Amino acid sequence: MKKQEQNKRIDYEFYAQIAVIVVLVITLFYSWDNPTGNTTVVGLVSASEIIPTGIPEVYGEELGISYDYVSPNNPKLADDTIRFLGNIDVVETLEGEDMERYIDILYNQYNGISCEYCCGARAIIFENGDMACGCAHSYAMRGLTKYLIKYHPEMSDEQILTEVGKWKVLFFPGILEGKASVMKSYGIETSYINLTTNTYRGIEQGKASGGSSQVGSC
Numbered sequence: 001m002k003k004q005e006q007n008k009r010i011d012y013e014f015y016a017q018i019a020v021i022v023v024l025v026i027t028l029f030y031s032w033d034n035p036t037g038n039t040t041v042v043g044l045v046s047a048s049e050i051i052p053t054g055i056p057e058v059y060g061e062e063l064g065i066s067y068d069y070v071s072p073n074n075p076k077l078a079d080d081t082i083r084f085l086g087n088i089d090v091v092e093t094l095e096g097e098d099m100e101r102y103i104d105i106l107y108n109q110y111n112g113i114s115c116e117y118c119c120g121a122r123a124i125i126f127e128n129g130d131m132a133c134g135c136a137h138s139y140a141m142r143g144l145t146k147y148l149i150k151y152h153p154e155m156s157d158e159q160i161l162t163e164v165g166k167w168k169v170l171f172f173p174g175i176l177e178g179k180a181s182v183m184k185s186y187g188i189e190t191s192y193i194n195l196t197t198n199t200y201r202g203i204e205q206g207k208a209s210g211g212s213s214q215v216g217s218c
Contacts, residue, residue, distance in 0.1 A: 050180050050190065051173055052166040058152055059163075070170040079136075085167070086139030089131075092146040101149055103129045105157050106142070106164075110197035113141065113164060117172050123198070137171045158193065165192030179204035 052067040060066060069081040094102050103125065106113055112123030118135040124142055126132045131142065141164050148160045155163075169176050169192065180190045182204045194200060 050169055050177060050192075050195065052169065056163065056166075058155065059148065062151075063147070067166065067170060070167070072173070082136050082140045082171070085141075085143045086136055088143030088147050089139045090143075092143070092150060094129075094146055094149060098149050098153075099129055101157070102145060103127065105149075105161055106145055109157060109161065110193060110199045111201075113161065113168070113197045114138075114201070115141075116168075116198075116201065117175055137168070140171075141167060161197065162192045165196035168196040175204070 054068065055061060055066045063084075065081055065084065070078045072078070106125050107123045107127055107129075114121050114123050115133045115135050115138045118137055119133055121133040121138075124131070124133050124138040131138070144167060145160060145164055148155055148163065176195055179200075180195055183190050183194065183200060186203075188194060188200065188203075
């Protein structure tokens with residue numbers, strides 16, 4: 001009996017050693033593939049982690065909109081909401097310090113924010129504040145930025161850019177879900193600013209995949 005127990009113990013130790021070797025090989029493989037030392041495994045982020053839901057706290061009730069209005073499940077409501085936000089860009093104008101802040105938020109900070117997946121524009125505005133992209137998503141992002149600068153100047157630049165980023169995620173949920181997974185695999189914080197500005201633009205190319213790539217027409 002004792003001999004059988006000893007044999008079992010030897011077997012367990014043998015398999016344990018094999019397991020350790022396998023783990024070391026896998027670790028070395030990913031370390032070689034990724035100089036940063038972070039395992040580049042894609043598929044770590046679910047849509048529920050990045051897609052905002054409910055009514056925006058500061059301006060949602062004022063404008064009568066909800067994040068939930070932009071969804072692949074209701075294309076008409078999504079298009080209507082995008083068009084509504086885009087109309088603000090057409091109606092509202094900014095001057096002086098407000099315009100300077102507008103340019104700084106959308107063009108300068110974090111290397112700007114772009115429509116990115118509709119066109120290859122550097123940002124949704126030029127450095128003088130003029131529109132640089134004519135897609136519906138860009139109109140919506142510019143419109144929201146103008147509204148928040150003009151009617152909620154108490155919000156910080158980061159807060160405004162975060163809100164714009166939330167809507168960009170709603171516009172491109174599948175693509176940005178995949179991008180978030182790639183960023184997380186590299187140990188990069190998946191904040192809305194990191195995820196949607198040009199700071200890490202293109203990091204997901206060739207690696208990310210997701211569900212609904214775009215909501216609302218360009």
